[in-house]
Amino acid sequence: MMRFLQRLGKALMLPVAVLPICGILMGIGYWLCPAYMMGGAVAEGLGYATSGAAYSAGFFLIKAGGALIDNMAILFAIGVGVGMADDKDG
Numbered sequence: 001m002m003r004f005l006q007r008l009g010k011a012l013m014l015p016v017a018v019l020p021i022c023g024i025l026m027g028i029g030y031w032l033c034p035a036y037m038m039g040g041a042v043a044e045g046l047g048y049a050t051s052g053a054a055y056s057a058g059f060f061l062i063k064a065g066g067a068l069i070d071n072m073a074i075l076f077a078i079g080v081g082v083g084m085a086d087d088k089d090g
Contacts, residue, residue: 012076021065026069029057029058
């Protein structure tokens with residue numbers, strides 16, 4: 001029983017390890033691109049830039065972190081499949 005629980009814990013480490021990466025990507029993205037958090041028209045009225053290199057980089061980071069979070073169920077499935085495989089061939 002203990003061996004099964006150890007393997008299950010190891011299998012769940014992949015999606016858990018991805019969560020801080022998502023948070024860092026989205027945090028940096030919102031720092032570079034605060035207008036995305038408020039909505040485009042509202043942000044322009046408040047004086048935030050809605051174009052430029054920093055906005056584009058921030059938008060990319062937000063979308064990259066969001067894609068990982070949106071597909072967390074798939075990451076859990078892959079992590080359990082690979083972690084619980086007998087010969088580590090998933």
